[in-house]
Amino acid sequence: MFPELKNDRFIRALLKQPVDTTPVWMMRQAGRYLPEYRASRAHAGDFLSLCKNDEFACEVTLQPLERYELDAAILFSDILTIPDAMGQGLYFETGEGPKFKKVIRTEADVDALPIAKVNDLDYVMKAVTTIRNALGGRVPLIGFSGSPWTLATYMVEGGSSKDFRHIKGMMYKSPEILHELLRKLAISVTDYLNGQIKAGAQAVQIFDTWGGVLSGPKYQEFSLMYMKQIIDGLIRVHDGKKIPVIMFTKNGGQWLENMAASGTDALGLDWTTDMAEARARVGNKVALQGNIDPCVLYADKDVIRDQVGEVLAGFGNGSGHVFNLGHGIHQFVDPEQPKYLIDAVHELGAQYHQEASDQLDKLNNLD
Amino acid sequence: MFPELKNDRFIRALLKQPVDTTPVWMMRQAGRYLPEYRASRAHAGDFLSLCKNDEFACEVTLQPLERYELDAAILFSDILTIPDAMGQGLYFETGEGPKFKKVIRTEADVDALPIAKVNDLDYVMKAVTTIRNALGGRVPLIGFSGSPWTLATYMVEGGSSKDFRHIKGMMYKSPEILHELLRKLAISVTDYLNGQIKAGAQAVQIFDTWGGVLSGPKYQEFSLMYMKQIIDGLIRVHDGKKIPVIMFTKNGGQWLENMAASGTDALGLDWTTDMAEARARVGNKVALQGNIDPCVLYADKDVIRDQVGEVLAGFGNGSGHVFNLGHGIHQFVDPEQPKYLIDAVHELGAQYHQEASDQLDKLNNLD
Numbered sequence: 001m002f003p004e005l006k007n008d009r010f011i012r013a014l015l016k017q018p019v020d021t022t023p024v025w026m027m028r029q030a031g032r033y034l035p036e037y038r039a040s041r042a043h044a045g046d047f048l049s050l051c052k053n054d055e056f057a058c059e060v061t062l063q064p065l066e067r068y069e070l071d072a073a074i075l076f077s078d079i080l081t082i083p084d085a086m087g088q089g090l091y092f093e094t095g096e097g098p099k100f101k102k103v104i105r106t107e108a109d110v111d112a113l114p115i116a117k118v119n120d121l122d123y124v125m126k127a128v129t130t131i132r133n134a135l136g137g138r139v140p141l142i143g144f145s146g147s148p149w150t151l152a153t154y155m156v157e158g159g160s161s162k163d164f165r166h167i168k169g170m171m172y173k174s175p176e177i178l179h180e181l182l183r184k185l186a187i188s189v190t191d192y193l194n195g196q197i198k199a200g201a202q203a204v205q206i207f208d209t210w211g212g213v214l215s216g217p218k219y220q221e222f223s224l225m226y227m228k229q230i231i232d233g234l235i236r237v238h239d240g241k242k243i244p245v246i247m248f249t250k251n252g253g254q255w256l257e258n259m260a261a262s263g264t265d266a267l268g269l270d271w272t273t274d275m276a277e278a279r280a281r282v283g284n285k286v287a288l289q290g291n292i293d294p295c296v297l298y299a300d301k302d303v304i305r306d307q308v309g310e311v312l313a314g315f316g317n318g319s320g321h322v323f324n325l326g327h328g329i330h331q332f333v334d335p336e337q338p339k340y341l342i343d344a345v346h347e348l349g350a351q352y353h354q355e356a357s358d359q360l361d362k363l364n365n366l367d
Numbered sequence: 368m369f370p371e372l373k374n375d376r377f378i379r380a381l382l383k384q385p386v387d388t389t390p391v392w393m394m395r396q397a398g399r400y401l402p403e404y405r406a407s408r409a410h411a412g413d414f415l416s417l418c419k420n421d422e423f424a425c426e427v428t429l430q431p432l433e434r435y436e437l438d439a440a441i442l443f444s445d446i447l448t449i450p451d452a453m454g455q456g457l458y459f460e461t462g463e464g465p466k467f468k469k470v471i472r473t474e475a476d477v478d479a480l481p482i483a484k485v486n487d488l489d490y491v492m493k494a495v496t497t498i499r500n501a502l503g504g505r506v507p508l509i510g511f512s513g514s515p516w517t518l519a520t521y522m523v524e525g526g527s528s529k530d531f532r533h534i535k536g537m538m539y540k541s542p543e544i545l546h547e548l549l550r551k552l553a554i555s556v557t558d559y560l561n562g563q564i565k566a567g568a569q570a571v572q573i574f575d576t577w578g579g580v581l582s583g584p585k586y587q588e589f590s591l592m593y594m595k596q597i598i599d600g601l602i603r604v605h606d607g608k609k610i611p612v613i614m615f616t617k618n619g620g621q622w623l624e625n626m627a628a629s630g631t632d633a634l635g636l637d638w639t640t641d642m643a644e645a646r647a648r649v650g651n652k653v654a655l656q657g658n659i660d661p662c663v664l665y666a667d668k669d670v671i672r673d674q675v676g677e678v679l680a681g682f683g684n685g686s687g688h689v690f691n692l693g694h695g696i697h698q699f700v701d702p703e704q705p706k707y708l709i710d711a712v713h714e715l716g717a718q719y720h721q722e723a724s725d726q727l728d729k730l731n732n733l734d
Contacts, residue, residue, distance in 0.1 A: 168662035295535035
């Protein structure tokens with residue numbers, strides 16, 4: 001049994017339940033822009049050692065919470081743990097991003113690939129439980145995974161890519177081979193996220209970093225369909241609590257209606273999508289998360305406040321908005337800056353939840 | 368006086384005049400995927416020498432026309448000729464993309480920057496005239512420029528960027544400095560494109576490669592507004608012929624309505640935007656250019672044909688569609704492959720212009 005949750009704004013907003021103000025967290029909030037993170041990483045040796053040791057993972061997960069009034073913590077891990085557990089041999093070269101010792105290019109490569117076993121990802125489950133305990137109910141813990149399409153891009157390209165020519169070549173030439181790869185990944189991701197939920201994750205996010213490089217029909221066939229399968233297979237209530245799901249496709253702003261019909265509780269938006277239009281398009285179907293340009297954090301306090309105000313006003317009145325950046329925080333941001341953003345969200349957000357606050361006050365007076 | 372234009376399908380489609388079939392060209396059609404291009408480049412010494420010598424520029428511009436039934440030629444040049452003419456010191460490092468010796472970061476940097484003089488870009492004008500003469504009226508010649516925002520990203524970042532933190536930092540911190548830079552660039556681009564038109568360009572395209580990294584309001588303020596200024600200042604009729612303008616913002620699919628109101632004749636679309644939806648959204652305001660995924664060229668002939676058919680059917684009946692890739696052709700494409708795409712466009716495109724063809728037949732019978 002874990003300690004009771006004290007700040008549940010994030011979970012409530014995802015479920016469109018009344019909140020006192022808009023909750024906020026930042027993608028990649030535990031990361032290189034924090035000197036304490038860089039120290040932990042140096043101490044651990046390298047990035048993967050940081051991910052694979054639950055004490056280190058816990059340490060860096062909690063670091064941003066010491067600095068800022070964040071409404072959620074997110075598991076510190078890498079999106080490529082699943083391909084690594086499938087035997088692809090994940091490694092990092094300085095300044096080069098992730099690489100794999102094996103690449104997947106042929107039918108035989110895909111056939112030889114096992115479903116990732118949660119047992120082989122035990123270090124992640126351990127980290128989730130360690131962090132959840134360390135949080136002591138302060139804020140909820142988010143678990144996460146890469147989407148099947150996004151994981152497949154790294155596995156087929158052998159690392160990061162600009163043109164995605166190998167995986168798209170496969171998609172156009174031998175779609176059935178790619179579907180088989182994505183099928184295996186969808187099962188692996190479902191098991192992985194359910195493992196995280198059982199280990200203590202109170203919400204989960206699927207990061208579809210590269211779905212936006214596809215055409216609309218190909219996005220639906222090769223990315224969205226598999227995210228739907230995962231969502232269908234997820235544990236949605238655990239220990240008597242709803243476990244909300246967030247789906248985030250970077251550069252997916254043209255397909256919000258399709259994404260909103262996937263069964264997800266919330267959609268993450270990048271900053272290219274207008275928040276007011278997005279809300280009008282998805283209606284009451286899903287909550288929205290986002291979506292300020294991470295580069296706003298290079299500006300002065302007043303500009304940050306104005307830009308926060310615009311995003312909040314874009315969503316407007318009522319619950320169903322989790323404030324976030326439209327993508328991960330940059331490594332070059334001065335760690336003093338996010339404070340202005342986070343405090344502005346809470347302060348300026350309250351006006352959009354007035355009715356809810358009045359109700360909460362009444363309930364408190366009844367106590 | 369230049370020779371009369373024999374194949375005017377491309378110009379007619381941009382002006383939404385009847386055509387016998389859908390015209391097609393490919394962004395970056397003169398480029399590294401062609402062995403004859405690589406030979407010319409080796410002969411010239413390097414990429415910039417290729418651009419700066421009108422005989423070489425003409426040679427490589429015509430190369431793809433020898434292989435494929437293209438309906439337009441595009442000036443071979445670099446988008447960064449303008450910042451180079453402003454004294455930024457453009458150079459290329461192998462495998463690293465473009466770099467500048469000077470970067471623009473401060474108000475003083477911007478104030479010191481001259482408007483680019485067409486005289487300093489005489490090598491481009493000379494190339495345009497040489498190519499136009501060499502084409503002998505076979506197909507029209509497209510001139511082009513980068514958009515002010517896109518040029519500014521390279522000038523402020525000092526080269527290519529993934530996060531655009533310097534220019535966006537400037538945009539959020541000191542928007543007036545960035546506006547002054549963009550103002551100077553808009554004047555420079557207008558003069559540059561008008562110079563190309565006078566030298567022989569029969570249509571012009573503005574490449575806004577990086578407009579799509581902005582939020583909607585910032586796109587309108589920092590990219591679209593300056594492209595509008597350019598379009599307002601362009602020569603639209605030259606030697607008695609209309610000179611159509613194409614505006615292409617990569618990843619701009621969420622803002623088509625705004626772009627269509629800019630005064631442009633046509634919008635270029637990348638492959639993430641659905642052609643049928645795009646046509647429905649812009650109505651009769653502009654022609655559309657695009658938008659097959661360049662990765663389709665890695666597939667087999669039949670798949671290429673199917674995918675071409677889908678894009679053509681997406682646009683549907685009538686004139687106003689110029690077929691193109693959604694972005695530049697990749698350097699790894701087998702040069703045999705584009706033939707399948709181009710021939711499929713002409714063959715499958717004809718059915719969407721049946722009425723026009725009947726009219727053209729009647730006119731021919733009257734002769």
